[in-house]
Amino acid sequence: MTVEQPKIQELTLEDVMGDRFGRYSKYIIQERALPDIRDGLKPVQRRILYAMNQDGNTYDKAFRKSAKSVGNVMGNFHPHGDSSIYEAMVRLSQDWKLREPLIEMHGNNGSMDGDPAAAMRYTEARLSKIAGEMLQDIDKKTVDMVLNFDDTEYEPTVLPARFPNLLVNGATGISAGYATEIPPHNLSEVIDAVLYLMNHPKAELADLMDFVKGPDFPTGGIIQGIDGIKKAYETGRGRIVVRSRTQIVPIKGNKSQIEVSEIPYEVNKAQLVKKMDEIRIMKKIEGIAEVRDESDRKGLSIVIELKRDVNAEGILNYLFKNTDLQITYNFNMVAIYHQRPEHVGLKTIIGAYLEHQRDVITRRTQFNLQKAADRQHIVQGLIKAMSILDQVIATIRGSKDKKDAKANLVTKFDFSELQAEAIVTMQLYRLTNTDVTQLEKEAAELAKAIQLYQLILAEPKELDKVLRRELKAIQKAYPSKRFTEIQSEVQELKIDTEVVVPQEDVVVMISHDGYIKRTSLRSYSASDTNDNGLKDEDFPIYLAKNNTLEHLLMFTNLGHLIYRPVYEIADAKWKDTGEHISQTIGLAADERITWVFSFADLKATGKFLVATNDGYVKQTDFTDYTPGRTYKTRASQFIKLKSATSQVVTVNYLPVVPTGTLVLVTQHGYGLRYDLSEVPTVGAKAVGVKSMDLRDDLIVRATIANDNDLLAMITQRGSFKQMKVRDIPVTSRARRGVQVLRELKTNPHRVADYVLIGADQTGVALEVLTDRMKQHSILSDDHPVSARYSNGSFVVDTDTEGTPIAIQIHPIPLTV
The missing domain is CATH 1.10.268.10 (Topoisomerase, domain 3)
Incomplete structure (x- = not known):
């Protein structure tokens, strides 16, 4: 008597998992999720059609309960869940999913809104007439038959498929490591291509595309991008844009409405309408009054009613870009070809179909x-x-x-x-x-x-x-005209800012310390002007009424340019601090926004004059400063600085060529004046040309001035002086210049800052800022115009108020 050895194998987990998952993957790839290239059917679909045909449940007979057909399929051929069989059966009946439905169903078989079909005990079904063509001659040993799961009956491995179902009805599915997405096509076009390939076996793809122009979705719509179609038909992969069919219709009251009659393939209509209505409610764009779904038995209809005098084309483009009114459809044409999954192109599919039919x-x-x-x-x-x-x-x-x-x-x-x-x-x-x-x-x-x-x-x-x-x-x-229009080029969607942004006037404030905010006129008017949310030592460097559609260019003292559309600036109450610029853009510790300019659009002409403290100057065209794609997170460079201690001292916007001359004043009290034509126009990152012979000096500021204008200077010792611009003779660039202060042997005066006072301005209020963040007011008329060698008169007590560091014309209070 022999002892039976235990049937235990010692295997590594990796081997077991690899082997078992490999078998499982092979099964679901071949026997569940991917269609056969010959009949375009997955196994469950094939079994449904075969079982219904065997049962005599054909188009010329009465409808039968869907539950009976599902039971037959499950009991004889497909030992899986009844819900998966019924869902496959329902999809075969949906005329918005299949170009030529293979099953006719009485009762609720779902909808484009994503509604589920009624339970199978309520619906009735039978094969459609064209499904009979799929099964024609199956009783004449036209296809291989194999035993079913319990060896009690035979089932076909493929159907005769007397029309090219894979292309006509398309396919979608996901398996292990493979997915497929084959769009539906027009039956007549595909048959024409099959006939052509039969007569011309060496036909090129371009020849076949004379017949098969592209997909023909049951939901219609418009395809854009013929290059994507060509690529897909060649390689099995490609991308096209599918957009809804729309028209803008004028209605009474000077209004208009967008009418949508066809939507992209497999887009949920209810979700689309909901998304568009959310855009209206959230006011992501202005101008939509109402979104209605008016679809009925006559066909699909979505109406987007617009408000009076709005940009209907712009709103439509926004909806194309931000909703499923336009989608990107990705071809991924994978089918079982010679019992293995392959990416297949148009010619391969038609060739395999021809081979099968023969x-x-x-x-x-x-x-x-x-x-x-x-x-x-x-x-x-x-x-x-x-x-x-x-x-x-x-x-x-x-x-x-x-x-x-x-x-x-x-x-x-x-x-x-x-x-x-x-x-x-x-x-x-x-x-x-x-x-x-x-x-x-x-x-x-x-x-x-x-x-x-x-x-x-x-x-x-x-x-x-x-x-x-x-x-x-x-x-x-089975004649059927084409539903989907094909356009060769993908239309670029340009969305006007006016569509996205509510157009309104706001107050914009930018502070010395880098806080930035926009405030509604209502909030600004209802608040104390001084209650601006800033710290005591901080103050506004820019305060203006702007429209939300305007654009701000902000220049820093270290050569960086920050761009912001007004509508992108954080909205805050006037008494709130606002957002610090460092929250989005990183600046150096000693870097400050110093000059701010607003523009109605980014198509302005003119030039910027830029000067640095170490003696360089340039002009740059406005177009060189237009923002790039990364403007939200990165500042651009508007001038190249020569050294770590270099700083920008002047940024002036010149919309036209000015009449005056360029004036530069240094800390040691030298002034130079020459014609602006000596300053070349160069690019954004250029350093410019030498503006002045500085030696061991630094430039305080550069301005464009006329002969009769006044230079109002403040020195580090608190002395104030006014002198006429014409006292500085016009010479040429890169010279030392002339003295505008008298040099003292001990404790000499150094120019801290100066401003320009126009010849026609009188009683100008000036404000001096000290290093202790104290402000000292000066009235220009209280002080005489001095000669070039004068040091002016003392106005600021540096012991009690601090050393002057800047002077400006007192800002006029903003009225809204």
């Missing part, structure tokens, strides 16, 4: 030939029996039984077993002369049919004639 017709012809030959053999036996009828009857009467009669006929008259069987079972009425004539007629017809079948099997051209005739018959029986 095989189907060959098998059908062989079946018909065998059947005709068998019948011919019987008919020949009957005719022979008729010619010796008396002897045949005598032989039969002389026999003991049926078996003996058959044996005697075979022995005496050389009939075959089959012929003898037909003779002994023949009914007496067939012994008439009429029946002999019919048999001879049938024999002639059989001979003709056999000859034809043999010709088809022997000559590929004859087989193709049959295929051509049958495809044209299907094309004629």
Whole structure:
């Protein structure tokens, strides 16, 4: 007696998982999620159609409960959940998913809004007429049959598919490591392409695309991007844009509405309407009054009613870009080809279909030939029996039984077993002369049919004639015009800012310390002007009324340019601090926003004059400072600084060429004046040219001035001086200049800052800022205009107020 060894194998987890998952993956790739390239069906779809056909549930019979069909499929062919079978069955009936539905269903079979179908006990179904073409001749051994899961019945591995279903109805599915997305196409176009490839086996893709222009979605719409279609048809992968069919219709009251009659394939209509209505409610764009779904039995209709005098085209473009009114459709044409998943192009699909159809017709012809030959053999036996009828009857009467009669006929008259069987079972009425004539007629017809079948099997051209005739018959029986329009180029969606941004006037404030905010006019008017939310030592450097559609260019003392559309500036109450610029853009510790300019649009002309403290100056065109894509998170460079201690001291915007001259003043009290034409126009990152011969000095500021203007200077010792610009002679660039202060041997005056006072300005209020953040007011008329060598008069007590660092014309309070 032998002891049975335990059936235990020691395997590593990696080997077990790899092996088991590999088998599982192979199963779901081949037997669940991907369509066969020949009939375009997944196994569950094929089993549904086959089971319904076997059950006689065809288009010419009455509808039957869906539950009965699902039960038949599950019990005989598909041992999986009834819900998965029913969902597949429902999808085959949905005319917004399939270009040519294969199942007709009575009752609720879902909707474009994503509503589920009614339970299968409520709905009724049957095969559609075109589904009959998928199953035609399946009883003639046209396809391979295999045993079902319990070996009780046979099921087909593929359907005869008398039309190119994979392209016509498309496919979608996800399996292990593979997914497929094949769009629907027009039946007539695809058949034309099949016929062309049959006649021209070496046809190029471009030739086939003369017939198959592109997908033809059951929901219509407009396809843009013929290059994406070509790529997909060539490689199996490609991308196109699918947009809704819309029109802008004027309505009474100087209003208009956008009417949507077709939406992109597989877009949920209810979700689309909801998204558009959310845009209206959240006021992401102005101008939408109402969004309505007016779809009914006559067809799809979504209406977007607009307010009076709005940019309808701009709103439509915004909706295209931000909702599923326009989508990107990605081709991923994967199908089971020779029992393995492959990316397939248009020619491969059509070629595989042709190969399948030739095989189907060959098998059908062989079946018909065998059947005709068998019948011919019987008919020949009957005719022979008729010619010796008396002897045949005598032989039969002389026999003991049926078996003996058959044996005697075979022995005496050389009939075959089959012929003898037909003779002994023949009914007496067939012994008439009429029946002999019919048999001879049938024999002639059989001979003709056999000859034809043999010709088809022997000559590929004859087989193709049959295929051509049958495809044209299907094309004629199921005519369908194209639903989807194809446009060669993808239209670029340009959304005007006016559409997205509510146009309103606001107050914009930028502070010395870098806080920035916009405030509604209402909040500003209702608040104390000084209650601006800033710290005591901070103060506004820019305070103005701007429109939300305007643009701000902010220049820092270290050569960086920050761009912000006004509508992107954080909205805050006037008494709130606002947002610090460092929250979005990183600046150096000693870097400050110093100059701010606003523009109605970014198409302005003119130039910027830029000067640095270490003696460089340049002009740069406005267009060189237009923002790039990364403006929200990165500042751009508007000048290249020569050293770590270099700083920008002047940024002036010159919309036109000014009439005056360029004036520069240094800390040590030297002034230089020359014509602006000596300053070249260079790029944004250029350093410029030498502005002044500085030696060990630094430039305080550069301005454009006329002869009669005044320079109002403040020194570090608190002395204030006014002098005429014309006292500085006009020379040329890069010189030392002339003294505008008298040099003292001990504790000399140094220019801290200066401002320009126009010749026509009187009683100008000036404000001096000290290093202790104290402000000292000066009235220009209280001080005389001094000579060039004067040091002015003391106005600021530096011991109590601090050292002056800046001077400005007192800002006029903002009124809104």
